[in-house]
Amino acid sequence: MLEDRYGRRFHYLRLSITDVCNFRCDYCLPDGYQCDTERDFLQLDEIDTLVQAFAGLGTSKIRLTGGEPSLRRDLPEIIDRCATTPGIDKIAITTNGYRLPEMVEDWANAGLTSLNVSMDSLDPRQFNAITGHNKLDTILAGLDKALALGLKVKVNAVLLKPYSDEQLNSFLLWLKKMPVTLRFIELMQTGDNQAYFKTNHVSGAPVKRQLLEQGWVQVLRDKAAGPAQEFSHPDYAGRIGLIMPYSKDFCATCNRLRVSALGKLHLCLFAEQGLDLRPLIQTGDVPALQQRLVALLGHKEASHWLDEGVTGATRHLAMLGG
Template sequence: MLSDEIGRQFQYLRLSITDVCNFKCNYCLPEGYDCDGERDFLSMPEFTTLVQAFAQLGMKKIRLTGGEPGLRRELTDIIHLCSRTEGIEQVALTTNGFNLETHIEQWVGAGLTALNVSVDSLDPRLFHAITGHQKLQSILRGLERAEQLGLKKIKLNAVLLKQFNYHQLDDYLAWIKTRNVTIRFIELMETLDNQTFFDENHISGEKIQQYLLQQGWNEVIKPPFSGPAVEFYHNDYVGRIGLIMPYSKDFCAQCNRLRMSATGKLHLCLFGEEGIDLRPQLRNGDLIGTSEAIEAALFDKNKAHQLSQRIVGQTRHLAMLGG
């Protein structure tokens, strides 16, 4: 199993397959995606080498991200590749859901085991104000279809925004009263491109945590391969609530994930530097060389990010690596 110098073990890979996104979320790409150069994303043979290398190193879960992974026409093939690779037990997808309604059946058929969909408001007008799109009803129909197909691990992601959706917490709670879905509130994170917006809209996830505890919610024991979210259950609700609080104390102590960019760079932290280029090994189909480069890179993984000091590394926006 992959581990770093302080004993953290890594069984979870977040694999970006494109940095292109078609939404204009006000906390990430308010002006839309800016194609400022050639995009030479990993090919299917390169994905094959990469996934096999990580699997042989003990990786158990792969989450496909973007940008918006649904824009990559090979997405179904990539899901199938991951699901049939020996050692990979979970294949998850994080998406804005723009084509969820029309594609969820083929994704599940290819081996998808978990689904996270960004739904930053349950109010169509506010959803449009945040994302720039009128897709909420289609996304909700796609989520319903995913439930009908028997997908057990379905989560909604909502970035907490003081001036937008913060007051809708009770609406989200009412929505999961009878639905077996987890809603995860993600604390707004500062990037190089959103500093003014961050100052105006950041709200601590710990404030939501205290509210939930006061309302009788209880913390869930984390299952294997889970991410950094703290989850809560309530005896009167079918669904659950998750909180991702990157500014909380010791957030990085239980880190179990690594990240790959869509162009073949290994990132040890979302808020790190440029990344380690694995493209030469991947282009040559060098499975051994890829594995050795991954193992060597872990010696340089930092103990923690420096978000609380407003140091965000080279992260211009969250679409770069899929959050």
């Protein structure tokens, strides 16, 4: 089992398979994707080795992220490799959903168990203003198809000051009949968005207070779940989650590690640097890679220090998929 010096156990790997994204979200890539790194992304056999190593150390959940993971043509094959690795029982992806209706069945057939879709607004004009794309109807159609296929579906919405009240009200109405988990995520400061962060950051704490006042009840987290505080209500088909990285003790329940599309281990989304695993990955030596992972985990810090303005090596969230 992967365990750090603070007693935290790591059941969950977030694996980026590309840093390329075709959206231009205001809070992440307002100028679009800039090709400023080599694009020699991990290949299928390398992903195989990496996932085997993590699975042998107790990882049970893999989330495939980007950038936008569906930009890789071999995404179904990657899902299949992960799904057929002994010990891995949950395979998820996070996507912007731009081709969801036409792709999601192939992902499900390959072994996908859950899907996270980024959707910051239910208002088509706001959605277009935030993302740079008029794709809301496509994404909504894709969500319906994913649910029909039996996938567990979550929708991610970044809390943004100009829209926060309207975001909450419109999503609450939508969740009356929509059996998904809607997760509001506090905007996080990165290296490239500091001015935007200062103008647009809003805390999730008032949303939590409002939910509790309206009869929503917090539910227990699974061992391999992400960092969201999740709430349910008997009158709603869907649930609400809150991801509040600036809240007290947010890092105390950390259970996830990240590997970049270039094969670098990031002990935290806001770590100062990625730790290169690729030379070992390329040898195919799973036991040696496992020894390296155990050794590197000893360097994981107690906190991300976001509240002190630390952003580490994370220039934007597309680097590691958040």
